Amino acid sequence: MSAEGGTPAFESSTFSAESFFATQPPPPDLEKSVVSVREFVARQIRERRRVVLITSGGTTVPLELNVVRFLDNFSAGTRGATSAEYFLDAGYAVIFMHRQFSLQPYSRHYSHSTNPFLDLLEIHSESSSSGARSSHITVTPSKEADLVEVLSRYKQVHAKGILHTLTFVTVNDYLWLLRSVSHELSRMGRRSMYYLAAAVSDFFLPRQKMSEHKIQSGKGSLHIEMDQVPKVLRSMVSEWSSGGFVVSFKLETDSALIIPKARAALERYGHQVVIGNELHNRKYQVVFVTPSEAGFSETWLRINPETHPITASLHHVKEIEEDIVAELVRRHDDWLGSSTE
Ligand code: PMT
Numbered sequence: 001m002s003a004e005g006g007t008p009a010f011e012s013s014t015f016s017a018e019s020f021f022a023t024q025p026p027p028p029d030l031e032k033s034v035v036s037v038r039e040f041v042a043r044q045i046r047e048r049r050r051v052v053l054i055t056s057g058g059t060t061v062p063l064e065l066n067v068v069r070f071l072d073n074f075s076a077g078t079r080g081a082t083s084a085e086y087f088l089d090a091g092y093a094v095i096f097m098h099r100q101f102s103l104q105p106y107s108r109h110y111s112h113s114t115n116p117f118l119d120l121l122e123i124h125s126e127s128s129s130s131g132a133r134s135s136h137i138t139v140t141p142s143k144e145a146d147l148v149e150v151l152s153r154y155k156q157v158h159a160k161g162i163l164h165t166l167t168f169v170t171v172n173d174y175l176w177l178l179r180s181v182s183h184e185l186s187r188m189g190r191r192s193m194y195y196l197a198a199a200v201s202d203f204f205l206p207r208q209k210m211s212e213h214k215i216q217s218g219k220g221s222l223h224i225e226m227d228q229v230p231k232v233l234r235s236m237v238s239e240w241s242s243g244g245f246v247v248s249f250k251l252e253t254d255s256a257l258i259i260p261k262a263r264a265a266l267e268r269y270g271h272q273v274v275i276g277n278e279l280h281n282r283k284y285q286v287v288f289v290t291p292s293e294a295g296f297s298e299t300w301l302r303i304n305p306e307t308h309p310i311t312a313s314l315h316h317v318k319e320i321e322e323d324i325v326a327e328l329v330r331r332h333d334d335w336l337g338s339s340t341e
Pocket residue numbers: 057074075076077078079080196197198199200201202229230231232233234247248249250251252277282
């Protein structure tokens with residue numbers, strides 16, 4: 001990268017997972033997050049619940065140490081946040097590892113862009129006999145039933161202690177957190193599930209190559225040479241997850257690439273399911289690709305787009321995540337049933 005401020009000599013273009021963790025620093029609050037996950041997992045083991053780790057939202061790649069500019073990965077967090085609710089309904093405890101400020105279970109129904117919080121409220125002003133004015137707020141009557149439904153589900157989940165939330169911003173935060181959380185969850189073995197819906201950066205700038213201060217403009221074009229982010233799915237399957245049920249996603253904009261790429265991922269990493277989706281119809285159609293005796297098998301799940309308007313917010317509107325989660329729970333059951341554990 002051409003940037004002011006000088007950069008220490010540092011050679012690397014391909015990082016393995018090991019060299020990544022040996023050279024890139026952990027996020028400052030990692031240990032605190034690990035302790036909280038350890039306690040959460042221990043409680044779920046005592047209470048004999050399965051746990052799913054859901055990753056959700058996009059990771060960023062900062063271009064400076066004092067970060068002003070960064071590259072972002074597309075994902076609103078809808079897939080992850082919606083799926084979390086259906087996993088909770090199915091009796092799983094959920095570790096929800098998401099990009100800071102992306103959508104979260106339950107509060108997603110009141111996203112500021114589709115259903116702003118202030119639109120739920122009404123102000124009532126009164127004057128007393130002494131002339132003093134007072135105001136109070138109520139929920140708009142037409143919105144009350146939906147709010148009661150979402151709020152009671154949210155309160156029940158929190159009272160039971162079955163939803164644990166963690167946040168990441170950068171790809172560095174994400175990888176460190178994913179490795180540490182997977183280690184903690186590995187105590188659950190095959191009863192754990194990993195549902196990797198986050199959109200993870202493919203390229204990054206190692207800390208040693210980053211400019212300390214804001215990159216200055218005025219010297220023509222900026223050339224940045226980025227390194228490849230290690231594909232951690234291999235380590236996840238063979239080392240970190242200790243036999244858990246691993247589901248990865250494959251997002252493409254060219255639908256012809258989905259199945260070949262999903263098959264290649266299964267061959268390379270040896271996990272249980274790849275869910276393929278195409279950018280423009282991902283809310284209505286996905287494909288489950290799995291290894292089978294004949295090589296691979298593909299199962300398409302589809303819902304009618306008309307039953308899922310873009311502004312849909314509550315569970316009485318059909319969401320494809322309901323079918324994705326039902327299918328995964330069934331496959332996880334079968335897989336556990338077929339194990340010798
Ligand atoms: O949040 P929404 O707006 O609803 O969008 C949801 C989604 C489209 C982002 C989601 O459904 C989805 O497809 N997520 C995966 C996006 C993707 O294709 O990621 P990828 O190609 O970078 O990675 C493929 C898989 O490999 C992922 O499951 C990832 O966990 C894994 N991976 C990625 C990078 C990396 N360094 N190591 C990995 O193991």
